[in-house]
Amino acid sequence: MAELSVAKNELEEFKCSANDAIEFKLVRNVQDIDDEEKAFPPDMTHQVFGDSEMIFGYRGLKVSIYYTGSKLIPYLRISHSEVCNTKEHGVSPDDIEKLLAQELPPGYLTNLDTFKAALSDEATFKPFGEKIDSYTVTTKNGEERHFDVYFAKMEKSGFQKFHERIQSFIKFYIDAASYIDVDDPQWQYYFLFERYKEDGETRLAAAGYMTVYNFYAYPTHIRPRMSQVLVLTPFQRLGLGAKLVQTFYNTCYSRSDVLDITVEDPSDNFQRLRDFVDAQNCMKLKYFQLSELKKGFSHDMLHEAQTKLKLSKLQTRRMYEILRLKATDQSNKEEFREYRLDVKRRLNIPYMKTKRMFLKLENCLNPEEIAQTLGLVTKEQKFLTLENDFQTALAAYRRVLERLASS
Template sequence: MASAAEDPERWASDGTGALSLRLARSKAAVDQLGPLEQDLIASFHPKFVYPLFGDEETIYGYEDLDVQLVFNSSTLKNYLSINYTASLPEPDPIEKIIYKYIPSDYTKSEENFQTDLEASGTSKFTPPGKKISSYRSLPSKGKRKSEHFLASKRWERCTTDQMEDEQDVIYELWATNWKTPGFRDYHRRMQILVLFYIEGGTYIEEDDDRWEFVVLFERRKLRSADEDSNPYSYHFCGYVSLYSFYHYPSSIRLRLSQFIVLPPYQSTGHGCKSIDLPTRPWRPSESFEDLRDKEDLKLLFENKVFDEKPLSELIPVSSEWYEATRTKWKLANRQFARLLELALRWKFTALKESDDGKLERLYRIAVKERLYRFNYDSLSTSRRKKEEKNYRILFKMYG
């Protein structure tokens, strides 16, 4: 056997690849999933593991390492599995590290976990807190070429009990806080996801009563339910943490702090429904900014804001129209600039409203000017190359 000194890469595992997560359901709940829903129970990987395994995100001392942290999709109780084909005498203590971040009642027995899973699938588990909203899917009817790229709606809010009962699957938002019975323990199970999916994310203090939470659940009718059992199963999708603060002169406002939608539920519009709240984000991440931009841009398109002027009058846009429109829709200057760039990009490429090379050059200049203003403090002698690189990245992202 080669020593660690002779072959160090053999014993080094990428933490984000070696660790996989999964939301497990009871057998009856799995049997109800359709062919297009299998991703809901498939394994996925964390985005970050440096809070657990250091800045290099490397787990050292194992060969063919496979770490699985499985969550009961309802209760979020954990099953931990660590497998490898060989190890060094003193490898990184994986279980000891993970133990610091999850409740101590996790199990390493797959049989015990499955038994608990089946029991929770037939028990009267309901989310902690109070249901504040629900929504259901709408069949996609496609979109016409003239419609904007955010036009098709995936969801509609359920305004009556009948709307909820008409479909087997709906999604519910539950409001809760530290005073809610059972939520403190539930939060301790879900908070490790902050470390996995929010860069720079940290655990929040449980002794601060100003925290509020909104948790997103999938609610599914149980085909096997009888009169004495719960007719629904609930499955965790993600959550939002909010912090309340006093705003002069006499109101309490909420600020969005942490925001997570798990990978099986991403890219389907759940995030947009979860943040449809009167809040402002703290230090928004890039992914959150993208999500917010999509929602705000959809609103502007639906109100035909960019149809008020022909393309030739939007490049360059008059400062009077820009400021009046931005103020009317209560958008920050930097965000509205991004939204305008996105809208113009779509008009150029999707609608092909203009083949005028001059307009496209003016568009490029406008984008570069914004990037220049934003990156002013960090620009050096390589300014042109940096601007061009940023422009190409942005143009590709807008596409």
């Protein structure tokens, strides 16, 4: 038993967190390769290494995934101080490169000298598509940084390879991410670049991207759906995600064929980002001013948000609830009670639909069959669920209001 325990403990020492072992780096010049301050970790690795996010079989493991700053040519280096012996330990080490090769774009480099040579070719990079927007961002230390947005479709030679390279980040930074079908012409691409000087020359470094799919909406409209939105880690906390979404919005406002704008399964982080942008825009509208918000949700609000901002009915109602909360004195019990009841009336709608269905089935099925069909809940369960849903929404709305206040 003691021998088994020792063997088990020894095997445990060959386990390490993939999140800790992997580092990314965007490299603009040779000096950046050894600059540890340029490195950044993944947000997640479960989509590559499994739910445990563990790598087995190595001690002192370091997985370096570097990209050239403009063309995003990838380089992979795996180093370790010790690897487990299959014969001695009875278990094979994880094939790290095999797992990563499924996510990294074809042709990734493993030779450092070849990667350095690729850096010397960065000055020739020209972005695909057309420039549609530019921003100047002032950082906390007073530095001005300049960014450009390019709009592109999967048309020009070489574009697919560039897209594959920037897309290779998503499994590490977007939960439940999947690669898109680039052969579908309904996809559109928005790329974010930082414009900077290197040896006196203006260059562009990849900073993020967004994909949008144009769904058909009967009879002559489209319904654009934002899919993947990613700002690379070194460029986060500069407000660039919100600016990129707003750039896309601006291309839709004047288009009569756009019915409304939707989002594909938004994460909590992206939902907050979208709420922030939409709330900022709604605050400028006539029917989202204080006097109108106090009257409750109205058709005028819905019409104005749909026609001017291309918001869906669901997102318009969400904006109303966020801005109504902003206009509510939360220390005033009566005011806050009115707000809470207003939100809960909306949350109660699915239960009312269930009740109507129950009345239709009452004469056809026995109580047990009805319960199994509808998944009925007691009044106490319904109350608790509604309260929990309200508190969840309230917490999300407050985070949006905090960002609005600090913007």
